[in-house]
Amino acid sequence: MSVSTAPAPATSPETHHEDTGLWSWITTVDHKRIGIMYFVTSLFFLGVGGIEALIIRLQLFSPENQLISAQVYNQLFTMHGTTMIFLVAMPQAVAFFNYIVPLQIGARDVAFPRLNALSYWIYLFGAIYLNVSWFVGAAPNTSWVGYANLTSTQFSPGLNVDFWVLGLSILGVSSIMGGVNFITTIINLRAPGMKLMRMPLFTWMTFVTSFLLVTALPVIAVALILLAFDRFFATNFFVASAGGDPVLWQHLFWIFGHPEVYILVLPAFGVISDVIPAFSRKPLFGYPVVVYAGVLIGFIGWGVWSHHMFTSGLGPIADSFFVASTMIIAIPTGVKIFNWMATMWGGAIRFTTAMMFAVGLVALFTVGGLSGIMHSSAPVDLQQHDSYFVVAHFHYVIVGGILLGMFSGVYYWFPKVTGRLLDEKLGKLHFWSTIIGFNLTFFPMHFSGMYGMPRRTWTYRAELNVEIYNQLSTVGAFFLGASTLLLLWNIWKSLKSGEKAGHNPWGAPTLEWSIPSPPHHYNFPALPEVRSREPLWNDDERAAIEAVTLHEPATEPEMPNPSFWPIVVAFGITITWALVMTGIWWVPLLGLAFTALGVYAWAFEDPFKKKAAH
Amino acid sequence: MKSVRLPLGLLGLALLTACAGEYPQSSISPTTDFADTIHGLYVTIFWWTMLILTGVWIVLAYILVKFRERPDSPKPKQIHGHLGMEIAWTIGPALIVVAIAIPTIQAVFATQEVPEESLVVEVIGHQYWWEFRYPENGGLVTANELHIPMGTPVSLRIHSDDVIHSFWVPQLGGKRDANPLRQVPEGQDLKYNWIHFTAQETGTFMGQCAEFCGDSHSLMGIRVIVETQEEFDAWLGDLAAGHPQTVTQSQALNATTEGLPAPTAPALAQEETGQEEAPPAEDPGTVEGRNLFLANCSACHAINGVSEAGVIAPNLTLLGRRSSIAAGLLENNVDNLVRWIGDPQSVKPGALMPGLEYQGGRPPVVWPAFNLTPDQVRTVANYLYSLR
């Protein structure tokens, strides 16, 4: 396998049409810039959620600790979960969707570039709104699942839950629109010859994830609306004394919540399904099986929600059904793991940092998957549910699966985005410190859980004898936190003085590696024609594609103009929801009117109209 | 990564060999039939998952060593897949899943089977304490420390008075949520959650609320005292007798044999008519403590034989016998009682009990702070501690 030898410019020449000022970022509709904004924002909130986690760990360092009050602790763990899921893991995946998917399928942009900008601005404003709660001393405090009826005005009269219910509603709008955009992009904007079954796995998993976003988010939206009505208009949806059923909240939340787990993890699976073949110099083993396994996970993911509710008293028949469906979903997940291993088998594995993170995912996600099998057994779950054992389990899945997968993606695609390689030496240090910190933090939690420490507890009694496990976790958490600083340092250093990357530094097979690094703002001067799954690994095909993609056109392709209206509409939507807090029914309509003005201006703006200045 | 595998595996083994004594809230030291069933299932699944994990890791390690790129590595053979292998590694895990699912579903039904005859105890979760009622024993009530007899099937009928809690005493078995009782139209049944088990060992078992329920969720402990049938019956008798002011020992026993708690009305009547008929054995501190209790605490708390009007807070009968106060939070002694009564918010944030200086709370307070001096608090604490 020879690395591409096409005489390509190492980096793209100065582009003429791209401005770089702040205003150009605010009005940008370029999927690559939006992807970068998503990434930077999610990295910032990774820091916020991480600091919240470290304070939590400090409080739990010793039994009956009084470092912070129970009220502050409850806000911290609620915001840690909410932040990490909605402000870090999901947007980080969306950052990759944005930057990579159009490049992988040979598109100039996403299907709806302005809508894409709108999604980002809503995410940003929603995230800010949610975190403003800290500054008014009323951060959400009823956990990321916000079980009714603790969230009722009777039991949570403060603003805390208002911030949560409205903040998540805002973020949901962003996710649904993102899902619509990526489904349309992948269905409609594939380059000639890019059949569905030729798409790179990352694009495939984006596709499945987008379907889950579009279908699962409306369910949580309804749950949040019902809760908002209960809080602001005194309805009875979750009021047991008025005939409402608090357990209905759990159903609605987890009907969304379990697909959400796959929304989080499938993109990471997609990343490593591209990384592992690239660094094994072998095509993905069983491509159709890996695709179908992903699709199947997406489908079955809808039928397992009540395994989060085995303790809520559903009765033995429902319990058995959800035991069975949960165990079945383990099978396609296992199949993916076996296919990744089979891809490496017989390959020539290069241990780049990206590959090491991918292998780390295979090894450590398996741990989380297997502890998941333990509590898929309903009776066993009666012991493990809501204990630190479960905390250990889902951190192995989320950190060991998603975070490692995303780190793998960062090291893999950084050269495409910036034109420079990340430092491999620092990268390996980052990898090993992450692995050590991660296991040190979360492995002991299996024990604290086994020995009876429930989750979401501000403190624990000394007599439980779980102090040592908590101390290990705390030490590990600081180690893990410090390791993430290595990544930041690496990014900063490599941006300035990293080794220049060619257009295909890894000799990878997929389309994004056929264009210059960083890409032109129009991505592809002309659309290449794809004839196989690994187009850049077939010498003839690569030559034909690179003749198109590395060609400098005399006139650049026409791209949509920047637009100011997405940020205006995003602001309007955020304000509308925030005004619901007043509890006066007509006040939010003011925000709605503002939004409507923005939507009209948007609708009558011609995205391709030539500006007089040019 | 290889370097961490072996220790991880060994730690995994340790999961199965923990000793209960050191870990009073351990979920892997079963002492009831219910907990045994769960534990047996857990051990089975544990070994299956260990088998898979070891297999995956060994093969992965082999791949990483054997197939790493070397300067003389030939171009790898471009294999796209193998149907037979795909089928094999779909069916293999499927069989393991079936092996796990069958005993699981058996256990699901077995553990939820209603025993033909059992002692029903009503478990009611409150922010942030537990109430236990014995509907088959004259509706006797106690709080935070549940007494049950060994060897008798027990059925816990669980619900909540406010938000969702979860009753979890790991050594007795798995947890069940205490859901607020959803009101239903006439003619429909209320829905309770149940735990059924037969305790096989005597002793004191610890647990706590396992569903996040607000500020002091972490301070909502449970203690279960499993005792012999004789001890249990004696305890029930004492609970029924309570601490009447003027009733003699023999009268109290009579009251018990009738299966009802000692009547309250006479005790209250005595209060109104003054103290002259109090038995001579009573210590003046006790009298003062009781009067302070009646004046300040009895709107919410009951003490059998003294005042049973207060039902929204823990019943304090036999308080002196309990090993802990404030739902398993503090050791039961006079100093801790003084601390607890004087400033509940510092002990348990969000607790509904007003202190000497009470400032707000949740839900918004509708009763004033205690009108007690610190000395009077100590008198009440002494009195409560004397209730044995």
Add this chain to the structure above:
Amino acid sequence: MAEAAAVAHDDHHYTSTGLNSWKVGFWTFIGSECLFFGTLLSTYMVYKGAALQGPYPGDVFDIPLTTISTFVLLMSSLAMVLALDGVQRGNKRLALFWLGVVIVFGSIFLGFQYYEFTHFVHEGLTLQQSVFGSTFFVLTGFHGAHVTVGVIWMISLFVMGLRDKLPPEKALSVEIAGLYWHFVDIVWIVIFVLVYLIP
């Protein structure tokens, strides 16, 4: 290469399926809306018969009246089809006439709903009265909000048409508005059957 260049020539109209992206995107959005109304309807269904106090559904529903408003909404869908046909043929008068009918019928439906709501409140069924009141008003209220958005959309198209800004090339924007309108209509049929007709 020549082929690719040809494709690139008019690339912001190129799609791999040949379908317009707005249409694909809008269908996806409708899929999402199905889940939204599906969840609201499920909530209504699981709370059926759970109201602790009246008025109960049988006390307040006026089936003949709601049948009329349902029929009006159905007819507006027909008018929508004819309006689109008018735009596609470039027949401005026809298009404006039928768009006008959609607007009027949609408004009549909203009028019925306004009457129904005030009547129910008068009968004692408020948002807060029972789980029936809560689920009924939130479900039908969100549907009504969708109809309102649809009517505003139609008015916008009508004004565009008046200003000669709806040539046949712009038929797609009417078609997508129509998709939305038909969807809202179908949702109402489901609500009508599940909420009103099934006792």
